[in-house]
Amino acid sequence: MSIQKNYEEIIQSLPANVKLVAVSKTHPAEAIQEVYNLGQRVFGENKVQEMVAKQPVLPNDIQWHLIGHLQSNKVKYVAEFVDTIESVDSEKLLEEINKQAAKHNRKIKVLLQVKIAEEDSKTGMEVSETKELFLKYLQGHFENIEITGLMGIGTFTDDTEQTKREFLFLKRLFDQLSVQKKLETLSMGMSGDYQLAIECGSTSVRIGSSIFGARDYSI
């Protein structure tokens, strides 16, 4: 397995309007540096502790995306440097991000995570809650936050019709909300389903194992 070969294949397969978030969770800083040296700047981690450990030892023009469930009391550890929090799944969390961003006198970009999986109980908000939160944002409640789009995780299944339904469901909501404020990021698609996600309108794919190889959680 060659990280360089994997990365180049992925990059070549992505349409020009689709951004890549290289998901580096469980992989060491050296592997991230290798992909950085190939030109990648956006990296995704799902745990605060891991992101906080890696960030200081890697180049500071990396755009860090938090993609995993985030507890409100941990926002403070990433507020100074995180580029985008993709996994906003409650108003409480959004309020805390806003507060911590204000402390650092900056704006943090966020995506609202919507529950799209029909079967898996993956985290994310229901559509009604997502719309309410977006409306509050439009009314000016969260000054130190910019909602740049939506994120969703499809069901882990071989049934591509089901995954397609889930992606199109999120795309429809994205288009609806975009009428009120132009949104730029529709984050959906991982190693196993990113091509389908792109067909369904994804503008940002989160790819880990197809770049870095399989993850080893035993170490």
Ligand SMILES: *Cc1c(COP(=O)(O)O)cnc(C)c1O
């Ligand atoms: C781990 C993870 C990914 C990447 O998964 P791969 O299948 O390795 O590409 C994408 N999104 C989220 C939210 C993840 O936690």
